[in-house]
Amino acid sequence: MEPAPVKPSVGIDALSALDVRVGTVREVHDVEGSRKLVRMRVSFGDHERTILAGIKAERRNPAEIVGRQALFVVNMEPRRMMGHVSEGMLFDLGYPDGITPVLAVPESPVPDGTRAG
DSSP states (O other), X not given: OOOOOOXXXXXXXXXXXXXXEEEEEEEXXXXXTOSSOEEEEEEOSSOEEEEEESOXXXXXXXXXXXXXXXXXXXXXXXXXXXXXXXXXXXXXXXXXXXXXXXXXXXXXXXXXXXXXX
């Protein structure tokens, strides 16, 4: 499989506007009525957030990511989905390319809330 084409260029200001942080997944719950969504409780050190992610169909047991660190966008506007509000976005790798997604994770443990960039 060949990699997808590179998206159009963006300025440094667009990239700098994203607040990407490491968080630890504390809980994963099914979103009833959804084939894709799970509701996660994620620790960012000084606070926790609820984040919805479409990972249900990608993993046999979505709860297997509890206790794992991953990268999240934390400065997105809250978004209501299936009766729940998501306060960020999980970064995972592979879905747009048709491969089984995996978490984008730090190479070794870092404090929750650590910023990317």
